[in-house]
Amino acid sequence: MSQLDAIYQLHPKRYRDKIEEESNYASIENQKQAVLSIGSLGVAICSLIIFLIPYSTTIRGVIAALALPIVYFSFPYIAISVAAERRRKEMERVLPDALLLISTNIKSGTSINRAFLASSREEFGPLEDELRTTAIEISGGKSVQEALDNLRKRVNSGLFQDTLKVLSDAIESGGNTAELLESSAEDIRTSLELREEVKSSIRMYTIFIVMAAVFGAPILFSITVYMAETTTQMWSQTDLSGEASSFASGGSTGLSFEQPDVNTDFLVQFSILALTITNFFASLIISQISNGNMKEGAKYIPFTVSISVGLFLAVKTLLGSFL
Missing domain, CATH: 1.20.58 (Methane Monooxygenase Hydroxylase; Chain G, domain 1)
Structure with a gap:
């Protein structure tokens, strides 16, 4: 076990499981290096901010003891989650076009694995790699359902997972896969348009x-x-001693003015x-x-x-x- 692995194993298991899940969605292979690098960067930035706080050493030490562990564990998780979310959005954006292309290839008589492989184009961004990986898994001997299930596990998208579930069920029951892909593409495009309308409202x-x-x-x-x-500043420039003397000489009730702290x-x-x-x-x-x-x-x-x-x-x- 390398030193990096040993340090990573010191993290709580539940935290490691969440990091690995988000890393899988974000297609990050070396999540151990990402966690240690981003966490150390967050600690360095937080330490600099705490050092600049004009408080005593004791107070800054207490703040550091509370803030640094939170920053170390939260920064990597947030960064990886944001990367996973960005990847999900990119895949959902091009998913209707990819489904239509797969449907066209299937209609031309191509097998499902070759249809996936022929549809893995560069303009589809991260979806290109997922389609190619799925095609390779099917060609390597895995069933279509198993390959689609693996694809569902790699993409954290409700739209994507529901579409693949319907596709897997249609293939298993012998339904018209091409027409199903076309209708799914139209439904997804309508759903994405509704999202944009909601954002505008x-x-x-x-x-x-x-x-x-x-x-x-x-x-x-x-x-x-x-x-x-x-x-x-106005209070500091006011002579309050004269005011107090005038009240005292006039037989006042002891009313006096003091500068507010x-x-x-x-x-x-x-x-x-x-x-x-x-x-x-x-x-x-x-x-x-x-x-x-x-x-x-x-x-x-x-x-x-x-x-x-x-x-x-x-x-x-x-x-x-x-x-």
Whole structure:
């Protein structure tokens, strides 16, 4: 056993099973190297961010102890899942055309394995490799049902798996495979068109979330922090001792004024943390309502957080310069 394998075996078995399942869907062969590389990169980035936090060493140590394990295990899983989701979308997009081509080849008198092989074209992207692999398995002695079942296990797509299940049942019962493929291709194309219509109808909600989380929240936070800093500065320039003396000489009831204790640095840190958390969940929500898959929103997080925090700092600086 190599050193890489030994380190990988130290990961929890349930975690390894999920990684291997997603790697199979994403067609990633060396998932061990991917897990260690992406996990180490995530830990390095998180460590740099924690080091830049203006807190004491003890607090930063506690944050690191809590955050680093989560980052190490979550980063590889999210990255591999996003790759699997991208591959699924590419295959679903070209699936109707591939089914029609397979149907045409079968109508011309070609066997099912040769029809799959002849239909594995470069324009089909990742589906090309899957069709070729299935054709090779059938030619190598596996039954058509077994080869199609293996194909279903390699693709994490409801549309794809349902189509292959119907195709497998039709071949087993001796149905008209070519006509079945044509009707399935038409149904899949209609389903994909309906998905696009749904995306268009909910696009307004996505825009609203982006405007509120990425643009609205940073501007409001920057105005709040600027007002707090301005108020604190005004209090620091006010002579409160004279006010207290005048009240005392006038026989007042002891009413006095004190400068409010406002930590503006804490407000800035809280604003950045709040914006990070807000945009983290906003990215996941956008992905969920747009694609029906929350994990795909992970690819939006770096952009939404960077834009939001950058806008907050920029507006805060501009307010201080012009006002």
